[in-house]
Amino acid sequence: MLRFLIKRLLLASTTLVAISIVTFLLFFAVPTSPAWTMCGRNCSPERIAQVEKSLGLDQPIHKQYTDFVQGIFVGRTIDDAGTIRECEAPCLGYSFRSKEPVTDTITRSLPITLSIVVGAMVVFLTVGIGLGMLAALKKGTVFDRFAIGASVGFASTQTYTLGGVLLLLFVYTTGLLPNPSYTPISQDPVAWAGGMLLPWITLGLINSALYARLSRAQMIETLQEDFVRTARAKGLPARTVTRRHALRAAITPIVTIAGVDLGGYLGGVVITESVFSLNGIGREAAKAVNDLNLPVVMATVLIAAFFIVAMNIIVDMLYAVIDPRVRLG
Amino acid sequence: MTTSTSPAADAVDPDAYLQVRDLRVQFPTEDGLVRAVDGVTFSVRRGQTLGIVGESGSGKSVTSMSILGLHNPARTKITGEISIGGKNIVGMKEEQIQRLRGKDVAMIFQDPLSALHPYYKVGAQIAEAYKVHHPSASKKEATTRAVDMLDRVGIPQPQRRANQYPHEFSGGMRQRAMIAMALVNDPALLIADEPTTALDVTVQAQILELLEDLQREFHSAIIMITHDLGVVSQVADDVLVMYGGRPVETGSVEQIMRRPQHPYTWGLLASVPSLHGDASVDLVPIKGNPPSLINLPTGCAFNPRCRYAGQNGNRSFSEVPELRPAGEPGHNVACHMSFETRQRLYAEDIAHAGVAQ
Numbered sequence: 001m002l003r004f005l006i007k008r009l010l011l012a013s014t015t016l017v018a019i020s021i022v023t024f025l026l027f028f029a030v031p032t033s034p035a036w037t038m039c040g041r042n043c044s045p046e047r048i049a050q051v052e053k054s055l056g057l058d059q060p061i062h063k064q065y066t067d068f069v070q071g072i073f074v075g076r077t078i079d080d081a082g083t084i085r086e087c088e089a090p091c092l093g094y095s096f097r098s099k100e101p102v103t104d105t106i107t108r109s110l111p112i113t114l115s116i117v118v119g120a121m122v123v124f125l126t127v128g129i130g131l132g133m134l135a136a137l138k139k140g141t142v143f144d145r146f147a148i149g150a151s152v153g154f155a156s157t158q159t160y161t162l163g164g165v166l167l168l169l170f171v172y173t174t175g176l177l178p179n180p181s182y183t184p185i186s187q188d189p190v191a192w193a194g195g196m197l198l199p200w201i202t203l204g205l206i207n208s209a210l211y212a213r214l215s216r217a218q219m220i221e222t223l224q225e226d227f228v229r230t231a232r233a234k235g236l237p238a239r240t241v242t243r244r245h246a247l248r249a250a251i252t253p254i255v256t257i258a259g260v261d262l263g264g265y266l267g268g269v270v271i272t273e274s275v276f277s278l279n280g281i282g283r284e285a286a287k288a289v290n291d292l293n294l295p296v297v298m299a300t301v302l303i304a305a306f307f308i309v310a311m312n313i314i315v316d317m318l319y320a321v322i323d324p325r326v327r328l329g
Numbered sequence: 330m331t332t333s334t335s336p337a338a339d340a341v342d343p344d345a346y347l348q349v350r351d352l353r354v355q356f357p358t359e360d361g362l363v364r365a366v367d368g369v370t371f372s373v374r375r376g377q378t379l380g381i382v383g384e385s386g387s388g389k390s391v392t393s394m395s396i397l398g399l400h401n402p403a404r405t406k407i408t409g410e411i412s413i414g415g416k417n418i419v420g421m422k423e424e425q426i427q428r429l430r431g432k433d434v435a436m437i438f439q440d441p442l443s444a445l446h447p448y449y450k451v452g453a454q455i456a457e458a459y460k461v462h463h464p465s466a467s468k469k470e471a472t473t474r475a476v477d478m479l480d481r482v483g484i485p486q487p488q489r490r491a492n493q494y495p496h497e498f499s500g501g502m503r504q505r506a507m508i509a510m511a512l513v514n515d516p517a518l519l520i521a522d523e524p525t526t527a528l529d530v531t532v533q534a535q536i537l538e539l540l541e542d543l544q545r546e547f548h549s550a551i552i553m554i555t556h557d558l559g560v561v562s563q564v565a566d567d568v569l570v571m572y573g574g575r576p577v578e579t580g581s582v583e584q585i586m587r588r589p590q591h592p593y594t595w596g597l598l599a600s601v602p603s604l605h606g607d608a609s610v611d612l613v614p615i616k617g618n619p620p621s622l623i624n625l626p627t628g629c630a631f632n633p634r635c636r637y638a639g640q641n642g643n644r645s646f647s648e649v650p651e652l653r654p655a656g657e658p659g660h661n662v663a664c665h666m667s668f669e670t671r672q673r674l675y676a677e678d679i680a681h682a683g684v685a686q
Binding site for chain 2: 323
């Protein structure tokens with residue numbers, strides 16, 4: 001177990017370093033400069049050089065990269081056109097646009113994304129897996145057909161369509177729900193949930209559809225396994241056969257997919273955040289890419305990569321807990 | 330031997346623990362009605378072993394599954410009678426059959442690796458089988474019982490083994506564990522569905538011996554389902570040969586192995602290599618493939634593969650042969666050829682081939 005963990009952590013750090021280097025290089029491969037977007041089309045070359053200097057972009061790329069890495073681990077001093085800023089570790093730099101420390105941007109936007117994703121996950125895991133398992137047990141019945149039909153419908157709906165329709169129905173037309181907004185859960189849990197309800201439903205329902213189909217297929221396959229027949233041949237009641245023998249085996253691959261999905265979503269749910277105007281990490285990332293805001297791009301990419309890598313390790317460890325045949329090493 | 334008007338009735342022993350009369354199992358599918366079992370009659374006494382022999386698709390496994398009542402009633406049509414210890418389970422409520430399953434009738438499956446749950450310890454799986462029929466037993470009693478059973482079936486260090494998962498067992502040990510699980514409630518009838526097919530030859534013999542020992546000890550009836558005539562000759566008292574969902578020959582093991590009367594049984598015997606002859610010359614395989622159960626050949630289902638089809642004019646192709654007495658008491662065969670013709674053909678063509686010699 002320990003060997004596995006050390007091996008995977010080393011691999012994960014390598015992955016993160018590689019991703020940071022590639023992102024950095026890609027940024028400079030773009031045939032434009034943040035200085036141009038900031039200063040406008042009619043900017044004089046002198047002015048552009050001045051802006052680039054203030055952003056530190058006049059330095060060689062490898063120097064900029066090592067400065068960035070140094071900032072994360074020991075902090076660094078940034079000279080912004082005469083204004084000296086002490087940036088303590090972990091320093092992700094300052095936003096080119098707002099001059100806000102990037103760590104502040106992250107601590108502000110991450111809880112928003114976290115709130116959306118965790119709530120949506122509760123929706124799609126319960127609704128999706130519940131519907132899928134029931135449909136598998138009632139295979140071929142009206143319920144099964146209805147559940148599968150509905151999931152095809154939702155799976156082929158896009159976040160911006162469903163989100164827009166829900167906004168129109170519940171906020172603009174009837175006013176049943178407040179406009180989605182973020183209130184910290186520590187401040188007012190009811191307002192937090194109320195403001196998050198529509199994103200949860202939107203992201204939750206669309207993913208429920210996928211999870212329903214997946215768990216139905218898994219369950220139908222597991223119900224045909226020999227060990228399920230053995231369980232029935234022992235004289236176990238149907239309910240025990242389903243819960244203790246079939247469900248446990250059917251759920252294993254779903255845990256993997258849900259874990260990896262969670263890792264992906266925590267890095268930002270760009271479309272959901274944009275549809276509901278919530279400044280989560282995905283929206284910040286999209287904005288930063290448009291603005292060529294390097295420090296924010298680097299930070300959001302690394303955070304997204306971190307969640308994916310971390311969730312993969314956790315999923316592999318969970319797998320070994322669920323399935324005794326899996327040995328970590 | 331008088332010719333009975335109802336050959337089915339005459340094959341059933343009224344004192345037998347298991348009595349199956351004219352069993353028919355059909356599955357309606359989108360492609361048509363699958364007649365998986367089409368009129369099978371047999372019986373097994375306690376302490377006796379019946380071998381059911383046939384290729385895949387002959388209906389032998391479907392027959393055993395219906396004795397446990399494991400077919401989904403919504404998708405299966407079962408008629409006839411399956412009497413277990415005097416109770417007919419055809420049409421019985423699911424809750425009642427559930428009480429018989431694993432207690433009065435238990436089953437061993439072909440592949441013990443896939444038949445045991447991969448996530449639960451072997452001991453726990455056996456204890457679960459005990460506890461479901463002994464609800465008042467404590468968890469500790471059930472576990473002790475599981476360890477006892479593992480010991481009974483010859484698993485060394487049963488205490489330690491009970492705490493292991495199926496994947497930590499070897500193939501033979503796994504099948505022993507499966508047998509321990511089947512016997513944990515002292516069932517009066519044990520169905521073994523190809524119990525040795527997935528095992529090494531050396532282990533096969535051990536498992537068959539174990540089953541015989543346990544049968545002597547528990548005095549249970551055994552149905553041994555197999556396509557392996559070697560297994561049948563070793564353990565069975567009586568044999569039922571099935572083809573296309575119908576019985577084609579029944580009799581004692583001596584009658585079936587030494588004086589077989591049906592061309593299909595001949596084919597089975599002649600296609601198994603014997604230890605004495607020259608394998609390359611003396612084997613006579615059965616040509617062709619088993620028929621589709623949706624669309625059986627008209628007349629005798631075996632006619633497309635039978636070397637002797639058409640001996641009696643058109644009857645092989647137009648008339649389904651009934652199971653009729655084949656000379657000796659208890660020996661029945663479903664073939665249009667006359668007793669004399671069959672005797673002559675067997676002596677000329679078959680007696681020297683494969684294990685038939």
